[in-house]
Amino acid sequence: MKELSQERAPIYEALERFNKMRVVPFDVPGHKRGRGNPELTRLLGESCIRLDVNSMKPLDNLCHPVSVIREAEDLAAEAFHASHAFLMVGGTTSAVQSMILSATRRGEKIILPRNVHRSVMGAMVLNGAIPVYVNPEGNERLGIPLGMSVEAVKKAIQENPDAKAVFVNNPTYYGICSDLRAIVELAHANHMLCLVDEAHGTHFYFSDKLPLSAMDAGADMAAVSMHKSGGSLTQSSLLLTGPAMQEGHVRQIINLTQTTSGSYLLLSSLDISRRNLALRGKEAFERVIELAEYARKEINQIGGYYAYSRELINGDSIYDFDVTKLSVNTLDVGLAGIEVYDLLRDEYDIQIEFGDLGNILAYLSIGDRSREIERLVSALSEIRRRFGREKGGLMKQEYIDPRVAVSPQDAFYAEKESLPLMETAGRICSEFVMCYPPGIPILAPGEEITEDILHYIVYAKEKGCSMTGPEDAAIERLNVLKGV
Structure with missing residues (x-):
């Protein structure tokens, strides 16, 4: 086998070679390297539009990779401690759905928390799997669902020994992690697969100061949003698999729904971002952790806001916490999270990730700098002064137990x-x-x-x-x- 070097970026290198050739395009896309759509070329730039090309022998094929895409997959697998890595151009939604379609069939059960992304539900609509929900505990003060307790997962497995898989969020949107290693061991001891939605945990693979990653916990599959904290282009993602999964079967499942015209802009961004993280990720995420901890301290000194962190850890439903997630409860300022979200954007030109009924999330990653953190802290302080009010009448975001009547x-x-x-x-x-x-x-x-x-x-x-x-x-x- 060819020796791997994380300094390589094979898809990017192949595109660079292709760009130097004087190939006459009688294939798609129809803009013909931008000549047919000058406005698009002006918007994206000539170098970008020239690399928006179709699959061909020098560039490999995403549906059946044998050369540069295959090498990029092998490099990603090594960087993310997986047996195999699939490059995904349909976002982590596509990766999550491919996990569930690979692990379950119509009428088969899957154990999962109810606070999963819509892509999980979408997969069950597609293949007819039956959800068995483990209702997460809630934090009364914050009004957010937590992770799955090990005992709750054990109970669900005992009551549903015929389930095929256990599905885990690592972390939740708010940064909360379950005891992933224990859940993986439980699943495997009962002949079930463990699938992990790691959309918000790309950085776990590049720091020993962050929660345990899915592959290091022994999970069978993990969907990783490289475009979130990993720095690749929006819609690019990775699907990681462990040794129990058959690569050929998983690829067949992926090819049921993923495009046959994989974007080389997305693929090369995955390739380059993987190289960046493999070479510089540890140092980069050290800096992200420092920024997040500084921001958390400053926000908590404003008064009213609560930027929560590892103090929430209880050894079970909050087994660990992703400190890069700047999650802030806003209710004591007298404002719903969505109201603070809107004010930050409309009054201060600051776009954060989301606001719900009681919380906001500012997503920090490798592109953030101290000056933006200062601007966010200053804006939150002003919002409290200008718009804060009495807490009364605000509704918490509470977990509502679902009553599943039909698949x-x-x-x-x-x-x-x-x-x-x-x-x-x-x-x-x-x-x-x-x-x-x-x-x-x-x-x-x-x-x-x-x-x-x-x-x-x-x-x-x-x-x-x-x-x-x-x-x-x-x-x-x-x-x-x-x-x-």
């Missing part, structure tokens, strides 16, 4: 009817309702609609949360199962 697939494809939102209590939902980001469904197909859920949706809409999912974009009506 997600059966509900999504069942005969349905549209009803006014407030007339749907007691009915079975046939579509998704979620705030995005983070994209965790409030309702998923097959779940009973309750009064608590309806009040939550109405309140979130009033506060300005970006609600997505239903056919009715205004979310004044919901689709429910007909006659159920």
